[in-house]
Amino acid sequence: MKIKAVCPRDCYGGCSLILEVADGRITKVKGDKENRATEGIICRKGIEYISRNYGKNRLKKALKRVGEKGKGEFKEIDIEEALNEVAKRIKEVQEKEPLSFLFYKGAGEIGTASKVYNNFINQLNGYTYVYGDLCSAAGLEAVKATYGSVEHNAPWDLENAKLIVIWGKNPANTNIQELIHIKRAKQKGAKVVLIDIRKSETAKYADLVINPEVGTDLVLAMAIHNYLIENKKYDVDFVENFTYGFDEFKAEAKRYTLDYAERITKVSKEDIVYIADMMASIKPFTLICGFGIQRQAQGGQTVRAISLLSALLGSVGVVGGGFRYSNHTRPRLNIPKMLKPIKNIRGINVVNMGQEIKEKGIKCMLIQAANPVMSNPNSRALREALKELDFLVCIDTVVSETAKYADIILPAASTFEYYDVLRSYWHPYIMLHEKVIEPLGDSMHESRIYRELAKRMELNEEKIPENNLEFIESVLKYSKINATIDDLRKGPYLTDDYSEVVYRDRIFKTPSGKIEFKSILLDEQGFDGVPRYRENNLNNGFKLISIHNKDVINSQYLNIPSIQDKLDNPYAYINIEDAEVLKIEDGEKIRVFNDNGRVELNAKLTYDIRRGHVIVPFGQDIDLNSLIKGQNTDIGLCTVFHNIEVNIEKVK
Template sequence: MAMNRRSFLKGSSAFAFSASIMGCSSSDDDNTTEPPVTEPPTPEPDGVFHTTCPRNCGDRCSLLVSTKDGVAVSVSGDPSHPVTAGTPCVKGHAYLESIYSPDRIQQPMKRVGPRGPGATFEPISWEQANSEMAAKLNEVIDTYSGNAIVPYFYSGYSGIGASSGANRFFNRIASRNLQRNICASAGYSGMSSILGEFSGPSPEDYVNTKCFVSWGTNEQATNIHHLKFINEARDKGAKVLVVNPARTPLASQADIWLQPTPGTDATLVIGIAKILIEESLHDTGFIESYTQDYDALLARLEEFTHEQIEAETGVSKSQYQSFARAYAGAECAMIRIGYGLQRTLNGGRMVKAIPTLAALTGNIGKVGAGVVYLNTQAGGLFDWAYSGGSHLTPEDAVRDTVNISEIGKSLLPEDYQHEDGQVGPLAFDEPCDPIKAMIVYSSNPIAIAPDADLIEIGLMRDDLFLVGIDLFQTDTMDYVDYLLPTSSYIEQANMIDSYHCYYAKHSTQAISPLYQSKPDTIIFQDLAKAMGYSDPEFSESIEDILRGTWKGNISYDELCVQNWDSPVVDYPFRKNYDFPTPSGKIEFKDTSGTYFDPEKFNPVIDTGTPESDDFATKGMTDDEKSREFRLLSPAHPKLSNSQWANVKYIEGTFPQHMVYIHPDDAMRKGISDGDQVKLTASRYGQRDVVIQYTARVEAMTPAGTIFAWKNAWKKLNENGSGTAINQLTNSELTDMNFGSTFHSTRVDIALA
């Protein structure tokens, strides 16, 4: 399908929107001249436009948007792209329902009543919004400094075109930094601790494997397009092995499915490794040439009996013995490690253990083999410093850091009394300066962040200035002072990298921004100008930002026609066995202290769990441990975090506020299908938090574990309780790299 390059290079807006901005000089002079407003170009009204889905999914689908008279009429998969291969996921099929939803925020709005659920807003002009927001933010900076302002954002809309304006803005005002380690950070460190890196083979190499291992992931929900690679390998005779406490679709189809007790994966690795050694299934030549501290590993394995492993994991020796034989017996084997696995207090240690199996069997550095976690190779084609404007930060700026999962603690009132005697807001459990303003964009923290009730305490502060940017009035947007309409992904150009397969992609603007919406980059550029910043970076067009950021193997103009590019990566991955560890080898034992404290955790394989460890060594609190059930809250295929939950094509097609309980547990608790139940958790400050859900009796997880879909909206709970799952989840940080611990949550369940 041919694309006319003029479709994204032409000028004025077909859907005109109010864009006048209050000019503000950086001097004391009264200058009423408005700065020029940068607007997206107007695409041609009829055509087929190559776009890239910017949501938090490693597939990063290449999508074709067809338009008629300036209106998008269809979204389909690009049949020429190796991953998308002609069809989007179910969410992609619902894009038009989202883009043209009558519930979209259509113009800037100012809150006129109390904060919180049911908040009311009145429409205002962009000029008024920018003038008033600029005045308030400048007041905060003048009184406290930019360090009193924090951005809250994650992956609602990713990419260079979407994020560069915000990054430049917050660098220029020297805001507080947000450590965005909510997704996969513990695994980064766990992988690096043994392999020296967390990047690995491309999932396109799955087709060549003879044994595919899905460990702690759900491809249907998070990487559905990778299933075709897995199925192609299976069609050629490959075995599919799954390790997951939850019954995923792939688990139901697997040749072998191990269902360990949540949090015991490291112990399970020890059991499998013992079988490999005991039955001489290991590759002694590879171990001798390319690994270090094998003797330490053998000594660690000897500390465990198979009876102990069975008791701790809930997996029988015969089951993990079959797994070991299938994995080691394959000519080549590939392990894919999921991110949900490491969102627990011992997440880094569990991920660290898993590559041990690849090292023992020599399944690294050859075709169809390796360990896949998260790939950053495609991001090497971008100039991130140029895009983000790091040079804009004043040299004398003081910029503290708060963690995205602990944002509730950092937003607490200055007079909040903690149990340990501390007073006021905290960052990493230490006192921090109060946050006086927060801008929320590309995220919905009340739905997606843990311990949402603690966050709400902060959002209700009268002295906290809040701005929200979104497509919809989400749970979080009910708390903001100003609510601004962002444009959808087809209403602006973008450029984005995949974090699984090795593709960096361009996304063409297909339609003009609807209503009075603007791309986030332009929203932040205009706000910067209203605050008096005259830096040329705030007048650069999105097109020029993309062009300046691109440093791929082809020109930017070629990228816009070809739509994607890939970096040059050795194949097979690590074929030269040049591991980026201190020793240059795979290191079974890590005493460096770079990724974790070897005095707290065993430097070979640590088998501590949130239930067995003390709180000081990343265990649960005693209150948490006293709860009856471990709670898992994984992703659903019809949602991307909290996105699409309110889209009519999706809403009501599955139970977003349902908790799954094992039949044995349901019988013991007197719970039947359809019952209203209360879930109770112990959260920070010894708060008992209660939500109300609908029960479903089904063996989705082992007995003793219950299951609910993650990131549901409170306001969409069908039973009218206004409650959702992340009110319950744990906001403490992981053993490595300050990650999230959603799955280190225990709850009680009872009839409502």
């Protein structure tokens, strides 16, 4: 039997799949060509779903800790015993010190169904939650402040572009289906420019590659603005009619002369002019911006400056144009009858989670779909904090690095073992996540876990939606999506009001009703209304940047044997000339360290990165985030993962 499905991993793809099922077991996974964005192309992670669901590391029974916290020593216990213990421990805390209970949900899978936790925690007497973001929030806030919403043209509209500028993104690793449309545009004569801190895997598709100094993209963008404005090479009519705050922006842009930009970014004046002239003369022009570029101290304002190049050149609301960051197409998917937050709550900043767990007296913690020991900054402090908790429960499909600190691990239903409906943050389809097989062993979806806990804690379990087709129907109806489950079962679905080219109507949901060169909202909140670069003091040592690995998502998939076999031993990229100074040979073991922590890796020597940079692929089995102190971006409360000062030494 063949069943249409969707991959719910937290990445751009949102890939449509076709599953082959026999005797209640998935036997094959392949891509569904009916999705115009992904065209049946799936990555290694999608292919490995059979190993992920049925592998030896998959949890089918509840586990109880029998050894020291962090050692990962557990015994299997009956699921009823596990649920009773978890309910008892949470209830005890709720009766005495409700704010000492911390709830933390990650993005292990995207979708709607996992959000039912809301109707569990908001029946409690109180709780502490985690705020802030590890992924894309600085850029999201930036684009929303500038354009009023976060959306872009359909992925396949890329094929209509004549110039594609890819800025701080590596689709060859992180969005492989986007390459389908980029390559098709190139076949039609489009030019491709890649601006990135390194010569990435995407570089072979580019006609021009520019490598600015890490953390200086804001300067490069503003210098391009200044050149285009001074030489009157921008779309005057569009700027006058559809933008706000241009005069203040123009005054700020004057600071970014070609000489200044060359000194700061290490990009030559000639290259800056060449890129700017390409943008001004080749139409239609589209600009693709990655998430990594905003995981730095001035990440939000950097994305604002880059996104405004599309507005300056009038390349908004046109076929083959626009700015592409993330695509939060309306209507959004929402669950009906969600409880409002109770009053007795407080927050912990994700960048200081370990420290604040101690400072705020957290005693009991529940973690859902997250592995913060591997994903969060200052992981050493977090490990220490988790050790000191009175009780930790993790809901997961495997024993993650974080779950090794748990007192109880509840086995979660895995992909295709529950119903869900979801949207991608790249393409505009609505997709049904079909329940294809039953949860293995004692594993269960979070909705059932929370209903079971609610029943044991004398809360109202009926307020927590069950995971069934009626739940999906209620989400579609409440979200005003004119589609049935049968419609979604036919394949990826586009709503009637879907727009292939966004902002064609020139309607922008900003305070001014226009694209804002000077953001009214940010100005009112005390942030820079106009993007402004502030020089940092990182002049000592190397600058650490972490990049995504093609075969894993953060720490997910590290337990799949076929992927483990393909991955090299943990490594770091170092410039060849830097290595010569440090007397480091290719493949030798090095230590990357700072005041926060240290990791040991093998050196990979290359000319594809700048001197002074050390680049480490994330998703390796190392404690990389022990090097990250914990700092928020300028706007959006995202986490600063890049441009981190470190030292390197040879391990003797």
